[in-house]
Amino acid sequence: MxxxxxxxxxxxxxxxxxxxxxxxxxxxxxxxxxxxxxxxxxxxxxxxxxxxxxxxxxxxxxxxxxxxxxxxxxxxxxxxxxxxxxxxxxxxxxxxxxxxxxxxxSAAIAEAFSDVAFPELQHAVAWVSSQPPATVSGPNFDLLPPEEKIKKNDLSNGSRHTIAAGLSSRTTVADFVAAETQLDPDFPDKLKSGFLAEYFRLRHQGHKGNELFELMCAFSQRGLKSQGDRTAGLAVLIYLFEICDVFEK
Ligand SMILES: [Zn+2]
Structure with missing residues (x-):
């Protein structure tokens, strides 16, 4: 097999x-x-x-x-x-x-988050410019604290550790998203829709819980070559995990 x-x-x-x-x-x-x-x-x-x-x-x-x-x-x-x-x-x-x-x-990823800056984030989300805005709407988890979402998504200790580490770069990612939104008001929607499309594709294939989360992590790094860019991709995913409904119940 x-x-x-x-x-x-x-x-x-x-x-x-x-x-x-x-x-x-x-x-x-x-x-x-x-x-x-x-x-x-x-x-x-x-x-x-x-x-x-x-x-x-x-x-x-x-x-x-x-x-x-x-x-x-x-x-x-x-x-x-x-x-x-x-x-x-x-x-x-x-x-x-x-x-x-x-x-x-996992420890190397956690340590690398502190080096995430605008140039790496720019590389990590370069695909967004060719992305149509989000059309899928779902339940709103904006008010759900990360710990609740982790529970709802049935994540392992390893993934919790990655999320906790990734949240350390949340201010940088939030500033970056704000700056990009100045240039393209649809930027946040396009960003979200790219991740949501993959999220629903994986869910449709039957992936769930921790496995789904880790496959999304791998997706966030696709096509990225340097370790810095790959960590930035992950930082964006974790930022979305915290602020919106890329993940849900
Ligand atoms: Zn070998």
Whole structure:
């Protein structure tokens, strides 16, 4: 079967786009000359996918085997190593490696928020100028504090941490949106409509809760190359999460 495409996007996002193998740190993104960049890392199974595979666990279901929690993000060479020499890479070690790697990626994102400024925000929302204004209206969550929204959206501690960190750049994003609105009064609506279109597309595919939030995080960084621009994309998403109904009950 293999992991689904959204699961791979989720894994790449949680891994900061970097190989999890100790000492490798290879960035696993192909920087496209035309169009969006492509994640080229592999979603390696921790407990094997098939009976003959490394670390296979007969007690697991296929859904559990292909779940993001049983996958670790690696380059092709290191994926081969962990599967060919499973004695060196037992399940417990890989689970610990995955946890450390994903925590590190999350901490790096949190730290990067303090560097978000207008130039990065400009790159992150360059797509807005070609966006039609929002036509979808939904329930208004303007008055809902972030903590309530987090509860309503069933978000994990990792996502809560990202949101809390992202809110530190909210004043910068708010100032930026105000400045852009001076130039184009439809800017806030266009910005919102771009995120809402993706939000409804993902929801239609059946994604919800934390997974939906993280896929939106990955979406907010699409096509952005530098770490600064990618963090700015995330800052915009978290700003919208706080002020409007991009997320809901
Ligand atoms: Zn590697």
């Amino acid at each position: 293999g992991a689904s495409y959204p699961t791979k996007i989720l894994l790449a996002f949680r891994s900061g786009g970097i190989c999890a193998f100790p000492g490798c740190a290879k960035p696993l993104v192909y920087t496209a000359i035309v169009g969006d960049d492509t994640a080229v890392g592999e979603a390696a199974h921790i407990a094997g996918e098939k009976p003959a595979a490394a670390r296979y666990d007969a007690t697991m279901t296929d859904a559990q085997r292909d779940h993001v929690d049983n996958l670790i993000y690696m380059c092709e060479g290191d994926h081969t190593v962990i599967d060919k020499v499973p004695a060196d890479w037992p399940t417990a070690n890989l689970l610990a490696l995955k946890a450390t790697h994903e925590e590190k990626a």
